[in-house]
Amino acid sequence: MSEFTLADLEAIVGTRAAASPEESWTAKLVASGQRKAAKKLGEEAVEAVIAAIAEDRQNLVEESADVLFHLLVVLKIAGIPLSDVMDELARRTGQSGLAEKAGRTSS
């Protein structure tokens, strides 16, 4: 099992965001802006859904990696640290998903 974490990838995204868009996909996405990067995230999410429906395990692993990477890029552009997302997930522990859904302030 890999020791690589989302926090490691967030650090890479942070470094590569400052690179030249000619030499970095991350920098290219960041330069394209939040709207385009979010669209790319949506495309990757749809590809993950298709892989899941097709029960294509390998493709689902690969598309899931694409989703997580592109999500981190969108969070970077939006100025949201991964720790904010982890804090939100931590806040939800010990509570059932159904109770959390019922208590949400936004849908």
Ligand SMILES: N=c1c2ncn([C@@H]3O[C@H](COP(=O)(O)OP(=O)(O)OP(=O)(O)O)[C@@H](O)[C@H]3O)c2ncn1[C@@H]1O[C@H](COP(=O)(O)O)[C@@H](O)[C@H]1O
């Ligand atoms: N984890 C990733 C990662 N996952 C996916 N991708 C890129 O995301 C892009 C999207 O791939 P797709 O094939 O889905 O899309 P596409 O190439 O636009 O093709 P179409 O779907 O449009 O036909 C590809 O160029 C992938 O290489 C990633 N690019 C970078 N990283 C990480 O970021 C680091 C820095 O990368 P650079 O910023 O490119 O230096 C890398 O070392 C990795 O750790």
